[in-house]
Amino acid sequence: MTILKVYISTNGCEEAQLSSAYVEQFFRKSNVAVTRDPAEADLILFYACGLTEQSEKDSLMVIRSLKAKMKPSAKLLVWGCLSKINPQILSTIYEGPMIGPKDISFFEKLLENTTIRFEDISANTLIPRETFEIYNSHNDALVNATFLFKKIVDKLHLLKQRISWAQTYYIRVATGCTGHCTYCSERCALGKIRSRPLDKIISEFERGLQKGYNLFFLVATDLGAYGKDIGYTLLDVLSKMIENNYKRNYKIILDQINPYYVKEMLLDLKEIFASGKIQSLCSPVQSGSNRILKLMGRTYRAEEWRECMLKISRDFPNIGLKTHFMVGFPTETDEDFKETLKLLDPPLFLDGIGIFKFSARPTTYASWLPEQVSEEVKELRYRKLLQKYARMYVLNFTSRCMRGSF
Numbered sequence: 001m002t003i004l005k006v007y008i009s010t011n012g013c014e015e016a017q018l019s020s021a022y023v024e025q026f027f028r029k030s031n032v033a034v035t036r037d038p039a040e041a042d043l044i045l046f047y048a049c050g051l052t053e054q055s056e057k058d059s060l061m062v063i064r065s066l067k068a069k070m071k072p073s074a075k076l077l078v079w080g081c082l083s084k085i086n087p088q089i090l091s092t093i094y095e096g097p098m099i100g101p102k103d104i105s106f107f108e109k110l111l112e113n114t115t116i117r118f119e120d121i122s123a124n125t126l127i128p129r130e131t132f133e134i135y136n137s138h139n140d141a142l143v144n145a146t147f148l149f150k151k152i153v154d155k156l157h158l159l160k161q162r163i164s165w166a167q168t169y170y171i172r173v174a175t176g177c178t179g180h181c182t183y184c185s186e187r188c189a190l191g192k193i194r195s196r197p198l199d200k201i202i203s204e205f206e207r208g209l210q211k212g213y214n215l216f217f218l219v220a221t222d223l224g225a226y227g228k229d230i231g232y233t234l235l236d237v238l239s240k241m242i243e244n245n246y247k248r249n250y251k252i253i254l255d256q257i258n259p260y261y262v263k264e265m266l267l268d269l270k271e272i273f274a275s276g277k278i279q280s281l282c283s284p285v286q287s288g289s290n291r292i293l294k295l296m297g298r299t300y301r302a303e304e305w306r307e308c309m310l311k312i313s314r315d316f317p318n319i320g321l322k323t324h325f326m327v328g329f330p331t332e333t334d335e336d337f338k339e340t341l342k343l344l345d346p347p348l349f350l351d352g353i354g355i356f357k358f359s360a361r362p363t364t365y366a367s368w369l370p371e372q373v374s375e376e377v378k379e380l381r382y383r384k385l386l387q388k389y390a391r392m393y394v395l396n397f398t399s400r401c402m403r404g405s406f
Contacts, residue, residue: 001075003027003110007038009066009130010047011058014219014255015190016080016101017126018170020047023107025123030114038069043077043110046130047101048090050082051186052359056089062130063093079103084189086362100189101175122204124169168253169213171204172196173237177222179258182297182369183329185361190221195230202240214250215279216241223254224261235265238272251279259283259305260298266308273316280351281312284324288340292329295369302343310348320351325385328358328378330369337381344388349396353389357382 008024010016023045024034035041044066048059059082070076079099082090087098099106104118174195177187208216218237220226226234234257241252262269262283272278285305287293293302309321325340344350357378360367 001042003032003042005033005035005041006043006045007035007041008045008127009038009062010049010080010127011055011062011130012047012049012080013051014126014170014217015175015221016047016049017129018123018172018219019080019101019104020045020127021123021125021170022104022118022121024127025121026107026116026118027111029116029121030111032111038066039071041070041074043075044070045107046076046078047080048078048082049080050085050189050361052356052361054359056082056086060089060093067093079106081186081189085185088362102189102191122207124171124204124208125167126170167213168215168217169208169211170217170219171201171208172220173201173218173223174220174226177258178225178228179222179299180297182295182365183326183358183361185364186221188363193222193225193229195227195232197230198227198232198236198240201237205241206245209245209248209250214248215253216250217253217255220256222256222258222261224257224265233265234261235268235272242272242275242277246275250277252277253279254281257281257283258298259285259300259308262308263300263304266311270315273312273319276318278316278319280320280322282322282324282352283309284354285343286324286326287329287332287336288338288343289332289336290339292332292336295331296326296329296366302339306343306348309350313348321349322352322354323350324354324356326356326358327381327385328373330358330366330373331371332358332373332381337384341385341388344385344392346392349392350389355382355385 006027008020008027010020028034038044046059046062046066048063049055050059063076063078066076075096076094077096077099078090078094080101083098084100090098097106108114108117174193176191176193178193180187205216224234226232226237238252262281283305285302286296286298288302290301293300305323309323312319313321327337327340357375358366358373360372
């Protein structure tokens with residue numbers, strides 16, 4: 001088929017957005033026009049997220065929407081995590097090839113005359129995320145009021161960031177991981193850790209500095225596992241980034257570091273933190289119950305994570321700390337959940353949290369565990385955890401405003 005215009009989108013995470021940006025660069029360098037209107041495209045490429053049941057449903061909605069908008073002569077190709085996580089459900093509305101995240105070279109075969117190869121491409125900005133906004137109607141005045149308050153605060157933070165920092169520069173560091181989390185469906189899509197060469201990461205970082213960027217986001221499935229397959233560590237990356245550019249004005253965002261690696265590297269990370277170059281760190285703890293963490297296949301204890309976060313918060317208060325929680329994991333009791341709530345107790349303050357309700361995904365061990373928690377209980381725990389964080393957020397924000405440290 002003749003491809004004059006291509007439409008590229010995803011509803012996935014930063015990894016998915018960056019992978020889609022690589023594909024976009026491939027087509028641009030191959031002299032194919034990229035359009036933001038699917039109705040104009042000869043080829044539509046959609047990276048479908050399948051992390052949770054809800055993201056799977058969202059992906060299917062996007063696919064239906066794209067099929068309704070595309071012209072009769074156009075071709076739709078769905079790729080990404082959902083293609084490998086649940087090809088059965090995808091095949092109910094899509095008849096094309098099942099292309100996974102690791103199959104990105106598939107697109108080279110679509111263009112017969114191109115000499116461009118993905119190993120020659122770099123992409124450092126994200127394409128827009130395709131989303132369907134879903135608003136939960138919470139009959140909880142505190143949660144609703146705090147959401148509005150937090151939205152205003154977040155916009156102030158965003159305005160402050162836009163004044164202080166240029167556009168974020170994303171650098172792919174690694175894909176895949178070394179873990180064996182029993183709930184995770186991404187491993188079958190992304191596979192084992194595949195780290196990029198250290199020199200390529202540093203070269204990309206220095207190009208970003210030369211272009212005037214001053215906010216850098218390191219993208220990886222598990223950033224802490226970087227280099228386990230090639231004899232390096234995350235510390236090597238950060239040390240190299242900082243040592244030759246110490247006097248320059250920039251910040252680095254550290255995302256998706258398993259608490260095991262935070263604990264393992266904390267002493268050495270403190271030297272990195274002392275440089276003042278780290279803007280934020282996200283370390284997904286998932287649960288406050290050590291029994292649940294063991295069932296999840298997580299190799300740390302909840303109190304170890306909290307102690308690490310408290311040390312970082314105390315010694316480096318300007319580093320924003322974030323985490324992820326999962327509620328409703330199989331066999332989770334009220335007592336287990338109370339242990340999760342305790343993780344948010346003062347004096348620890350987190351700048352952001354992500355809360356996920358456990359989703360029994362195909363191919364995962366956790367989907368076969370007995371004593372699956374009901375959706376009603378998951379929703380209740382989700383709201384309780386969100387409510388506690390909302391209270392902590394308001395109290396901390398008020399305190400910081402009174403101290404003049406906002």
